[in-house]
Amino acid sequence: xxxxxxxxxxxxxxxxxxxxxxxxxxxxxxxxxxxxxxxxxxxxxxxxxxxxxxxxxxxxxxxxxxxxxxxxxxxxxxxxxxxxxxxxxxxxxxxxxxxxxxxxxxxxxxxxxxxxxxxxxxxxxxxxxxxxxxxxxxxxxxxxxxxxxxxxxxxxxxxxxxxxxxxxxxxxxxxxxxxxxxxxxxxxxxxxxxxxxxxxxxxxxxxxxxxxxxxxxxxxxxxxxxxxxxxxxxxxxxxxxxxxxxxxxxxxxxxxxxxxxxxxxxxxxxxxxxxxxxxxxxxxxxxxxxxxxxxxxxxxxxxxxxxxxxxxxxxxxxxxxxxxxxxxxxxxxxxxxxxxxxxxxxxxxxxxxxxxxxxxxxxxxxxxxxxxxxxxxxxxxxxxxx
Numbered sequence: 001x002x003x004x005x006x007x008x009x010x011x012x013x014x015x016x017x018x019x020x021x022x023x024x025x026x027x028x029x030x031x032x033x034x035x036x037x038x039x040x041x042x043x044x045x046x047x048x049x050x051x052x053x054x055x056x057x058x059x060x061x062x063x064x065x066x067x068x069x070x071x072x073x074x075x076x077x078x079x080x081x082x083x084x085x086x087x088x089x090x091x092x093x094x095x096x097x098x099x100x101x102x103x104x105x106x107x108x109x110x111x112x113x114x115x116x117x118x119x120x121x122x123x124x125x126x127x128x129x130x131x132x133x134x135x136x137x138x139x140x141x142x143x144x145x146x147x148x149x150x151x152x153x154x155x156x157x158x159x160x161x162x163x164x165x166x167x168x169x170x171x172x173x174x175x176x177x178x179x180x181x182x183x184x185x186x187x188x189x190x191x192x193x194x195x196x197x198x199x200x201x202x203x204x205x206x207x208x209x210x211x212x213x214x215x216x217x218x219x220x221x222x223x224x225x226x227x228x229x230x231x232x233x234x235x236x237x238x239x240x241x242x243x244x245x246x247x248x249x250x251x252x253x254x255x256x257x258x259x260x261x262x263x264x265x266x267x268x269x270x271x272x273x274x275x276x277x278x279x280x281x282x283x284x285x286x287x288x289x290x291x292x293x294x295x296x297x298x299x300x301x302x303x304x305x306x307x308x309x310x311x312x313x314x315x316x317x318x319x320x321x322x323x324x325x326x327x328x329x330x331x332x333x334x335x336x337x338x339x340x341x342x343x344x345x346x347x348x349x350x351x352x353x354x355x356x357x358x359x360x361x362x363x364x365x366x367x368x369x370x371x372x373x374x375x376x377x378x379x380x381x382x383x384x385x386x
Contacts, residue, residue, distance in 0.1 A: 002070050002148040005058030009146070012051040012102075013138035016131050019044035023128030027121075027198075038124050042113050045131055049106040056103045059096060059147055063089050069155040072096055072147050078161035084172050085162050091175045092166050094311070095147035100176075101292070102137040104183040109134060112187060122205055125194030126187070133186050136314075136336050144311050168234050174226040178250060181220025182288045185253060187212045188260075189285035192278055196347050199354045203268050209281065210264050217257045224250055248385045249291030255385075256284040259378040262371050271358030275348075276375070278355060282344045287382075289315065289337055 019041045026037035059072070063086045068074040076089045076096065091097040109130045116123040141147065188209040195205040227247070228240040241247065260280040266272045293315040317335040334342070348355075 001058045001061050001065075001067065002150065005055045005062075006146065006148045008051045008055040008058065009099075009138065009141050009148075012048050012055070012106075013135065013142050015044045015048045015051060016135040016138050019048065019131035020128055020135055023124060023131060027124060027128065038120070041124070041131070042116060042127060045109050045113050045127055045134075048131075048134060049103075049110040052099075052103045052106045055141075055147075056090065056099055059099060060087065060090060062148075063087075066159070068157075068159050069151055070147075071149045071151050074151055074156055074159045076160070076162055078159040081159075081162055084169075085167055088166065088172045088175075089162055091179070092162055095141075095145040095149075097175070097179075098137065098140055098145050099147050101179055101183055102134065102141060104179055105130070105134055105137060105186060108184060108187050112190075118208075119204070121198065122191070122194060122200055122208075125198055126190040129190040129193055130186060133190075140311065140314055144314055165234055168230060170226050170230050170233075174223055174230055177219050177223030177226060179223075181216050181218075181223055182250075182253070182291065184212065184216025184219060185257065185281075185285045185288045187216070188281050192281045193344065193347065196278060196351055196354070199351055203271070206264055206268055206277070210261065210268075213257060213261055213264075213281070213284075217254070217261060220250070220254050220257070224254060246291070246295050249287075249294045252382050252385055253284045253287040253291065255378045255382040256280055256287060259375040260284060262378075263375050266371055272360070273372070274355040274357055275352070278348065280375075282341075286337060286341060289340070293337065 022037045022044065023041035026035075026041065059070075061067075062070045062073045063077050064083070066073070066077070066079050072093055072095050073089070076093045077086055081089070089096065091100040109127065112123060112130065113127055116127070191205050191209045191212070194200070227250070231242060231244075231247075232240045235242070260277060263273050263280065264277050267274055267277050293312055313335060315335045315337050317332055317338055319330065319332040
């Protein structure tokens with residue numbers, strides 16, 4: 001099973017890369033045969049879900065069969081661990097949680113691609129962008145944090161077991177709820193960026209995006225409240241919120257997502273705040289990824305954070321000096337977050353004339369002004385936490 005899981009992840013990497021490249025070629029080079037390429041891109045995206053599902057099932061089988069030759073299982077499970085917590089071991093460690101993240105992202109992508117007939121071109125752009133995000137996480141799973149890495153030497157007779165702090169009923173559903181929220185924001189981000197790239201006419205994309213945002217916002221809200229109860233019952237902080245860095249990272253995209261859900265109504269009804277809403281959804285997605293970076297990159301000290309790891313470089317960038325002598329020069333290779341931000345900024349500058357508001361604020365005491373003030377308060381809270 002470990003070999004099958006590793007092969008499935010390699011195949012998912014190739015398929016997500018093809019889905020992104022084929023979609024980009026079809027959308028930007030119509031002469032290349034867009035219909036055929038778009039369809040193969042869509043099918044490759046669906047196949048990504050199948051391959052990542054195979055990998056996730058393979059890791060679960062390894063957990064339930066006590067295959068301690070797999071390092072991840074040896075570190076996060078043992079023979080005596082109850083079945084529910086063996087299942088929860090899938091997201092209790094860095095490698096498994098990234099696999100779970102990739103599976104959720106592929107699942108969201110599957111739903112999107114099965115609904116492609118709603119608006120073929122817009123959904124094609126969104127699918128292409130999701131494939132690019134998927135490709136990055138598949139890179140992590142293959143090169144930076146492989147969940148099927150084998151133990152060196154003779155496998156142990158029993159594993160280390162799950163962290164006692166995580167052996168609590170709510171921990172079976174708290175992380176999945178958070179991840180459903182975090183990962184789900186990739187979908188409205190993909191629609192927003194896709195609509196900006198193609199200069200999508202009208203506000204139909206806003207209606208689609210708002211529904212996706214509402215669903216993911218609800219998941220994130222449930223995850224935050226479940227985590228608050230876990231902190232109160234297990235960690236012994238004497239309260240529901242300890243201003244832990246990872247806790248703060250989860251509430252920041254919730255605040256910007258809440259602001260978007262309010263202000264987007266002004267764009268639907270009055271054609272206002274188009275630039276504001278575009279950057280709100282960009283910020284929500286980027287903050288979701290930033291929260292993941294904090295948790296997995298070893299950048300902060302937190303009860304939620306995983307062990308020190310170089311995986312944060314994949315998100316923020318690789319930097320250093322070319323050598324040890326005085327002639328060495330600094331270098332920097334951007335990671336996922338700077339690259340995504342650069343793409344957002346580039347297409348915003350290129351197509352910003354498409355985002356001109358159709359109406360203006362009429363009064364400081366108008367309904368539109370109240371929505372804007374609401375947004376400013378939410379963003380002020382977000383930046384205060386940051």
